[in-house]
Amino acid sequence: QVRLVESGGGLVQAGGSLRLSCVASGGSFSRYAVGWFRLAPGKEREFVAGISYSGSRTNYVDAVKGRFTISRDNAENTVYLQMNSLKPEDTAVYSCAARTWTIAARWSEYDYWGQGTQVTVSS
Secondary structure, eight states: OOEEEEEOOEEEETTOOEEEEEEEESSOGGGEEEEEEEEOTTSOOEEEEEEOTTSSOEEEOGGGTTTEEEEEEGGGTEEEEEEOSOOGGGOEEEEEEEEESSOOSSGGGOSEEOOOEEEEEEO
């Protein structure tokens, strides 16, 4: 059983930056791919970025390419999401999720989820 805990959310002005962290415990973290998803009011849950178990592969939704960077430190059991040039439309609850080995863009393919962290971008 893998437990995921996110942190790093908050309120930031448009154009600002935040770094989200997803810390894992209770499993062999280096076996798991991790995805970041976001859920905004009135919208469906959206895949934002993913990273493979080794960190050799990453994937991003078009809306965040060039602004967000996902990375991982397996020695620290942590995945990061660096978010730059934030826009009001990035406002959402961001959650990390884990599944074995490979990235998936559908939330239903992930086995473990964190509780989420709120990101609010003001204009």
